[in-house]
Amino acid sequence: MAVIDAGFDLSTAKAQAVRMLERKRLIAFGVPAIVLVYLVYIFFSFDVPGLAERARLDNVRILLSDTYSHKTHVERDSRTDKVTVAIERENKGTYAADAWPDWVKRDGASTMIDLPGDSHVRFDPDAVRFDIPGYGLLKIVQSPLGITIDAPTETLPSWINASESRVTVTRPEGRLTVTKTRAEVLRYFFGWELFWFTLDSPFYGKSATELLGLAVSGEEVRPGQSNIAAMASDFWNNAMWRHKDVAWAIFETILMAFLGTMGAAIAAFPLAFLAAKNFTPGLLARFGVRRLFDFLRGVDGLIWTIILSRAFGPGPLTGSLAMLLTDTGTFGKLFSEALENADPKQVEGLRSTGANAVQRSRFGVIPQIAPVILSQVLYYLESNTRSATIIGAIVGGGIGLLLTQAIQTQKDWEEVTYYIILTLVMVMSMDILSGWLRTRLIGKSAGHQPHP
Amino acid sequence: MADLAIGHAARATDIKSDYLAMTRRKRMYSGVLLILFIALLASGFQLTNDRNAGGFLEGLPKLFEFPTELIWEAMQKAPALPGNLVRYFPALVETINIAAVSTLLGALGAIVLSLLSTRGLARWPRLIPVFRRMMDIMRALPEIVIALVLIFILGGGPVPAMIAIALHTVGALGKLFSEVNENADLKPVEGLHSVGASWFQRMWLGVMPQVAPNYLSYALLRFEINVRASAILGFVGAGGIGAELRVAISWGTGRYDAAAAIFQLLFLTIIVIDQISSHYRNKLVRGF
Numbered sequence: 001m002a003v004i005d006a007g008f009d010l011s012t013a014k015a016q017a018v019r020m021l022e023r024k025r026l027i028a029f030g031v032p033a034i035v036l037v038y039l040v041y042i043f044f045s046f047d048v049p050g051l052a053e054r055a056r057l058d059n060v061r062i063l064l065s066d067t068y069s070h071k072t073h074v075e076r077d078s079r080t081d082k083v084t085v086a087i088e089r090e091n092k093g094t095y096a097a098d099a100w101p102d103w104v105k106r107d108g109a110s111t112m113i114d115l116p117g118d119s120h121v122r123f124d125p126d127a128v129r130f131d132i133p134g135y136g137l138l139k140i141v142q143s144p145l146g147i148t149i150d151a152p153t154e155t156l157p158s159w160i161n162a163s164e165s166r167v168t169v170t171r172p173e174g175r176l177t178v179t180k181t182r183a184e185v186l187r188y189f190f191g192w193e194l195f196w197f198t199l200d201s202p203f204y205g206k207s208a209t210e211l212l213g214l215a216v217s218g219e220e221v222r223p224g225q226s227n228i229a230a231m232a233s234d235f236w237n238n239a240m241w242r243h244k245d246v247a248w249a250i251f252e253t254i255l256m257a258f259l260g261t262m263g264a265a266i267a268a269f270p271l272a273f274l275a276a277k278n279f280t281p282g283l284l285a286r287f288g289v290r291r292l293f294d295f296l297r298g299v300d301g302l303i304w305t306i307i308l309s310r311a312f313g314p315g316p317l318t319g320s321l322a323m324l325l326t327d328t329g330t331f332g333k334l335f336s337e338a339l340e341n342a343d344p345k346q347v348e349g350l351r352s353t354g355a356n357a358v359q360r361s362r363f364g365v366i367p368q369i370a371p372v373i374l375s376q377v378l379y380y381l382e383s384n385t386r387s388a389t390i391i392g393a394i395v396g397g398g399i400g401l402l403l404t405q406a407i408q409t410q411k412d413w414e415e416v417t418y419y420i421i422l423t424l425v426m427v428m429s430m431d432i433l434s435g436w437l438r439t440r441l442i443g444k445s446a447g448h449q450p451h452p
Numbered sequence: 453m454a455d456l457a458i459g460h461a462a463r464a465t466d467i468k469s470d471y472l473a474m475t476r477r478k479r480m481y482s483g484v485l486l487i488l489f490i491a492l493l494a495s496g497f498q499l500t501n502d503r504n505a506g507g508f509l510e511g512l513p514k515l516f517e518f519p520t521e522l523i524w525e526a527m528q529k530a531p532a533l534p535g536n537l538v539r540y541f542p543a544l545v546e547t548i549n550i551a552a553v554s555t556l557l558g559a560l561g562a563i564v565l566s567l568l569s570t571r572g573l574a575r576w577p578r579l580i581p582v583f584r585r586m587m588d589i590m591r592a593l594p595e596i597v598i599a600l601v602l603i604f605i606l607g608g609g610p611v612p613a614m615i616a617i618a619l620h621t622v623g624a625l626g627k628l629f630s631e632v633n634e635n636a637d638l639k640p641v642e643g644l645h646s647v648g649a650s651w652f653q654r655m656w657l658g659v660m661p662q663v664a665p666n667y668l669s670y671a672l673l674r675f676e677i678n679v680r681a682s683a684i685l686g687f688v689g690a691g692g693i694g695a696e697l698r699v700a701i702s703w704g705t706g707r708y709d710a711a712a713a714i715f716q717l718l719f720l721t722i723i724v725i726d727q728i729s730s731h732y733r734n735k736l737v738r739g740f
Contacts, residue, residue: 035556038552038553038556039553039556042549042553045546045549046549046553046609046610046611046614047609048611051606051607051609051611054606054607054609055605055606055607056605056607057605059604059605060605063601063604063605252500252503255496255499255500256500258496259493259496259497259500262489262493263493263497266493294723294726297722297726298719298722298723298726299719300680300683300718300719300722301680301684302680302683302684302687302694302697302718303715303718303719306697306701307515307518307519308515310514310517310518311506311511311512311514311515311517311518312504312505312506312507312508312511313504313505313506313511314504314505315500315503315504315505315506316500316503316504317497317500317501317503317504317508318504320497320500386592386594389594389596389597390594390595390596390684390688393596393688394684394687394688397503400594400596403596403597403600404596404600404688407597407600407601407604408600410604416601420593420597423592423593423594423597424589424592424593427591427592427593427594428588428589428592431588431591431592
């Protein structure tokens, strides 16, 4: 009994336990409270309340409907009386005057446009008529003085927006806009327009079975070229979707990531020996190389990109060199840590056989650190594919450039969607590839990402 | 006896020659691979060089022109430096705030998603693949894409960048967190289950105490990465120090003192955050 009493005071132990519990309780309430206060500060500092005013929810509708549908414009210029039918109102999507789609018909001097749900729009010489089942006939007369509207009801419904110079009728089946000089009907269609072939291709509008039939038949649609080759070339050179440029951009992005990562690994490998304590006893060299790594990492990809694009101009080389410089710092640090953790026994064993310094490193150290290095390089290859998309947007290379251009024009959202899907597929397949290579080269246990 | 000894010797020479042949073959393979790899790298650099606006060799002498000009001007206008630092400090705070909030929100999302997608812990085991794919997609989406689309909807400012980085963080941290979860001991969870604890209670009391240090360590590393990402996003269109840097650089010669100040702020911030976070990560992983 006396033994226990000696050196063990129950009351101090209790006081300690109580203090510890109190501290724990304080942390349990204090940390969430601090986080909450911080979030409140952010809420006002980021002006989240003002966001509701600035947010343009109609843009969401445009964006969403554009991603899965496209619109065809039928437009009449009142001065020339010329009617054009164009997909997305683009030159590349304009129908030839003698090959209009079957829902746009010529009727003497008038043009008749069928819309879904039995609605019709007529561009007549004297007026524009919109026949809406369940509402009636809307007659809009254009004149240089102004626009007059003749509706079946006294007050106009909310889907008609009329002024002296412009009338817009927005219906689910389509939209009619009439100004003094032109009248335009929009009809929406599901899907991405002209994704496979453009209008000037003989394969446009053919079903998959028809195309398959053409592919196997000997009859050449375009003389001197087999049908499959013609199809491939029409698809590849599609002016609307530019499949060739997109494929090249994806390749360029992966190339940038590959060059940046591998170049950095090659540059960092010898330097890492200089930064490792067990290989470079000299303090000065070690200190210098380590600070170089810190500097390369600290300057950051963004600043390197800016500095390098001043010298080399915009382009993929600038992007890959920027990644190379930043990652040399990162790899240098990681590799030299791996070197310092290498087991010295194997080196000792080699030394006992009379091996020189190079041989000791080659057979005693490199086999130990190769799995670590390989797994880190492969991990960065995947993560740099994503970075290359972002850096590409700054230096003007790869899929990042196409993406930012498409987003900034703010109208080709179907292209944005397409590029996003391609980017996702690209990054995810690089992820799978690097994971597969990792387990293949190093074994299951090293399939995980290196611990920070 | 003599026979046996001769047999041994013969086998030994066989083994030796086999071994040497194997080594030679291995060396040849790795040599071929190495040559292929170097050829790939060289042709890749050649290709990007051709696609670049300015070539590598023409650009090399100019490499130090811009930094020299910048430093020279910054030194001449050294008295303006403190003023510039103060002037751009709010933008820096905004960049750090974007990174901090997105790390915070992203980590919270990642905790939930990673718990839902870990075998043995998941609330709905059948939905594990769904949550995994969700994280894969969030991880694969580059921040810039989400940020630019959100800028179109929400207008400029820090919020689009914050959401974009947070979404990416959910995916990136979620994967790491679920690796941590897989190593967690299930006994406390089972114990809590036997006394009738709900799923939330089991996770909060049974799993969290085991995984919290690793979670924190990964989140700190992510914060470092997110500070860089938020600076880059600013440069491409969201707010913060990146946007200021873009403006300052476009002013050109004569106004480089502002750009130099921003460079210094960014450099110092990244170094400081790097050091602090690596200090605490070491502490967390090796124990207090």
